[in-house]
Amino acid sequence: MTWTTHDYENIPGTYVFDGKHSYGAYPLNKLLFSFNTEECRTEFDADPAAYCDKFGVEGKYKEFVLKKDFLGMLRAGANIYFMAKMAIPRGTSVQDAGAQFQGITTKEFQAKLLAKGDGLVERLAKRGGYWNG
Amino acid sequence: MAKIIGGVTSSHIPAVGNAIANNLTQEPYWKRFFDGYAPAKAWLQEKKPDVVIVVYNDHGLNFFLDKMPTFALGCADTYHNDDEGWALKPVAPFKGDAAFSWHIAESLVEQKFDICTCQEMKVDHGFVNPIRALYGTHDVWPVTTIPLAVNTVQHPVPTAARCLELGKALRTAVESYPADLNVVIFGTGGLSHQLQGERAGLIDVEFDLECMERIANDPEWMTQFSNSEIMRRAGTEGIETIMWLVMRGALQSNVKVVHKHYHAPISNTGAGVLVLENYL
Numbered sequence: 001m002t003w004t005t006h007d008y009e010n011i012p013g014t015y016v017f018d019g020k021h022s023y024g025a026y027p028l029n030k031l032l033f034s035f036n037t038e039e040c041r042t043e044f045d046a047d048p049a050a051y052c053d054k055f056g057v058e059g060k061y062k063e064f065v066l067k068k069d070f071l072g073m074l075r076a077g078a079n080i081y082f083m084a085k086m087a088i089p090r091g092t093s094v095q096d097a098g099a100q101f102q103g104i105t106t107k108e109f110q111a112k113l114l115a116k117g118d119g120l121v122e123r124l125a126k127r128g129g130y131w132n133g
Numbered sequence: 134m135a136k137i138i139g140g141v142t143s144s145h146i147p148a149v150g151n152a153i154a155n156n157l158t159q160e161p162y163w164k165r166f167f168d169g170y171a172p173a174k175a176w177l178q179e180k181k182p183d184v185v186i187v188v189y190n191d192h193g194l195n196f197f198l199d200k201m202p203t204f205a206l207g208c209a210d211t212y213h214n215d216d217e218g219w220a221l222k223p224v225a226p227f228k229g230d231a232a233f234s235w236h237i238a239e240s241l242v243e244q245k246f247d248i249c250t251c252q253e254m255k256v257d258h259g260f261v262n263p264i265r266a267l268y269g270t271h272d273v274w275p276v277t278t279i280p281l282a283v284n285t286v287q288h289p290v291p292t293a294a295r296c297l298e299l300g301k302a303l304r305t306a307v308e309s310y311p312a313d314l315n316v317v318i319f320g321t322g323g324l325s326h327q328l329q330g331e332r333a334g335l336i337d338v339e340f341d342l343e344c345m346e347r348i349a350n351d352p353e354w355m356t357q358f359s360n361s362e363i364m365r366r367a368g369t370e371g372i373e374t375i376m377w378l379v380m381r382g383a384l385q386s387n388v389k390v391v392h393k394h395y396h397a398p399i400s401n402t403g404a405g406v407l408v409l410e411n412y413l
């Protein structure tokens with residue numbers, strides 16, 4: 001099988017969800033998609049390994065799911081929006097996950113985000129035309 | 134005949150819905166973001182559009198990866214929100230206008246946009262949250278809505294240039310409909326953000342502001358970028374910004390900028406509100 005390459009593949013720390021990922025991780029994403037319903041979330045919690053088997057999630061994919069290794073799942077082809085359906089109901093917010101990806105605490109991750117807004121009001125005033133409170 | 138009176142942009146992130154549901158909109162973290170919606174809400178109150186066409190992407194509620202339409206149009210009289218696994222409480226169903234939707238679908242296909250038609254379509258936070266932010270939450274929504282979903286989830290996703298073209302075709306479609314309806318287009322999502330990978334937490338304020346200003350006054354500027362270039366700059370999830378171009382393409386080339394509001398960060402994103410009005 002020959003997969004074409006893309007210039008987005010060299011963006012650092014980034015796993016663009018394309019056909020190659022979607023194809024390889026199809027059972028994993030199907031499992032994650034099932035978490036739209038409470039019934040499936042409960043069934044998974046009762047026996048995660050059996051739930052993986054039911055969806056044909058095997059090998060490294062199964063290992064990542066059982067370890068709740070979100071970066072591992074992502075690299076293996078999980079879609080971030082689908083992964084959130086597993087993470088959020090179990091108390092891992094997208095910011096907790098972001099912190100995990102970077103190996104920092106959620107507080108540190110949030111502080112980095114807040115810093116993006118430093119000086120914003122002055123900056124918008126200077127550009128002009130923006131509502132500014 | 135139906136006419137497009139303007140366009141509005143809004144973030145659609147889940148945190149916005151949660152902030153509204155939990156009455157946090159006047160908390161220090163949220164206050165500036167939500168206060169900046171007031172002029173947009175007032176504009177909608179004044180104009181009272183009959184129909185809002187909401188351009189958004191589904192994040193895995195209605196569409197799974199088994200079938201992934203690039204562009205999909207709701208063609209139903211009712212659209213339901215549902216549990217999407219993000220701990221958001223589902224809201225009341227939305228009223229559609231099937232006959233108008235089918236007219237739009239016909240016109241788009243005639244104009245070579247071979248759109249997917251959906252007679253059942255669950256709408257997720259991408260559709261719901263802009264409506265809540267701009268109209269408040271209701272048991273009976275005060276406006277008829279038509280969902281227009283753009284795939285921004287699984288690449289290949291359409292280019293910025295193609296989205297702008299779709300908007301132009303959408304304008305032709307709406308303006309050839311015989312009923313006297315005033316229509317507003319919502320462009321949702323964005324601006325810069327990346328949720329995934331070691332680069333998570335990216336926000337590029339400079340790019341966001343440039344996008345807002347160019348989309349208002351010079352939308353062709355966005356079409357120079359490939360999706361790789363947009364993702365490099367605005368993050369993988371920042372690619373959602375292309376949906377603003379569908380809205381923009383549906384308006385006249387010169388528009389009145391009624392309102393421009395930017396805030397960062399909101400959760401993991403830069404967030405922009407534009408109110409653009411067609412000259413009569």
Ligand SMILES: [Fe+2]
Pocket residue numbers: 145146190192259322323373
């Ligand atoms: Fe989104």
